[in-house]
Amino acid sequence: MKITIVAAGKIKEKYLTAGISEFTKRITPYAKLNIVEIDEEKMPENPSEAEKQKTLTKEGERLLKQVPEGSYLVVLDVFGKNISSEELAGNIEQLGVQGTSHITFLIGGAFGLSKAVRQAAKEKLSFSKMTFTHQMVRLLLVEQVYRAFKIMRGEKYHW
Numbered sequence: 001m002k003i004t005i006v007a008a009g010k011i012k013e014k015y016l017t018a019g020i021s022e023f024t025k026r027i028t029p030y031a032k033l034n035i036v037e038i039d040e041e042k043m044p045e046n047p048s049e050a051e052k053q054k055t056l057t058k059e060g061e062r063l064l065k066q067v068p069e070g071s072y073l074v075v076l077d078v079f080g081k082n083i084s085s086e087e088l089a090g091n092i093e094q095l096g097v098q099g100t101s102h103i104t105f106l107i108g109g110a111f112g113l114s115k116a117v118r119q120a121a122k123e124k125l126s127f128s129k130m131t132f133t134h135q136m137v138r139l140l141l142v143e144q145v146y147r148a149f150k151i152m153r154g155e156k157y158h159w
Contacts, residue, residue, distance in 0.1 A: 001031045001092070002102040003145055006066045007138055008059055008109035009040045016139050023142040030149035033142070035064045040109040052111065060114030063106055071102035073121050076137055077113055080124030088144055089151035091123075105141055107134050 011017050020035075027033045041059040044051050067073055072095055083091070095103060108117065110133070118124065127140055150157040 001096055002071070003027070003031045003033045003106065004068055004070075004071060004104040005033070005035045005104065005138065005141060006063055006106040007035065007037055007134065008063060009134055010037055011135050011138065013135065016135055018143050023122070023139070026146050027142065027149065030153075031145075035138075038062050038066060040106045043111055052071045053114075056108075056111060056114040057116065059111075061115040063108065063117060064120055066102050067071035067104060067106065067120075071104040072100045072123075073104050073106060074123045074125055075106045075113065075117060076108075076127065076141065077118060077121070077124040078131070079118075079124055080126035082126050082128070084145050085119060086142060086151055088125075091126035092145075092148050093152045099156075107137055107141065110134055142147055 011020065024033055024035070038059075041055045042064075043055050047055065068093065092103065106117065106121070108114075127137060127144075147157055
């Protein structure tokens with residue numbers, strides 16, 4: 001299985017980079033993981049609603065261009081569905097059984113997602129009702145993908 005993570009923004013904190021790197025390495029026996037970063041669009045200071053939507057639209061277009069053709073698009077969205085780790089594992093496994101060999105997870109920038117990105121998604125997930133930075137979500141996502149593969153294979157995860 002191939003997993004692509006498309007994300008707006010660069011990871012700046014060393015502890016996040018280290019965590020993402022560690023879980024990326026752990027995923028290697030289970031799936032091919034590719035992380036694609038784009039620069040965030042610059043939001044004007046104190047933007048009007050129209051300026052905000054224009055910026056999100058531009059960023060969304062650039063994000064969607066990075067989604068590999070034919071991959072199953074899952075968007076991480078504050079308005080998405082909350083699921084358990086076991087449900088994520090089951091969803092990934094079911095997609096594989098149905099013939100899906102490539103899943104793309106998309107993480108927007110600090111200001112959210114455009115309407116077009118939400119509409120392009122086959123599925124929308126939320127990690128929590130709490131707010132996390134989009135950089136922190138990337139670490140949480142790679143950890144959850146790793147956990148999902150461990151669960152799917154009946155391997156011990158907690159030690």
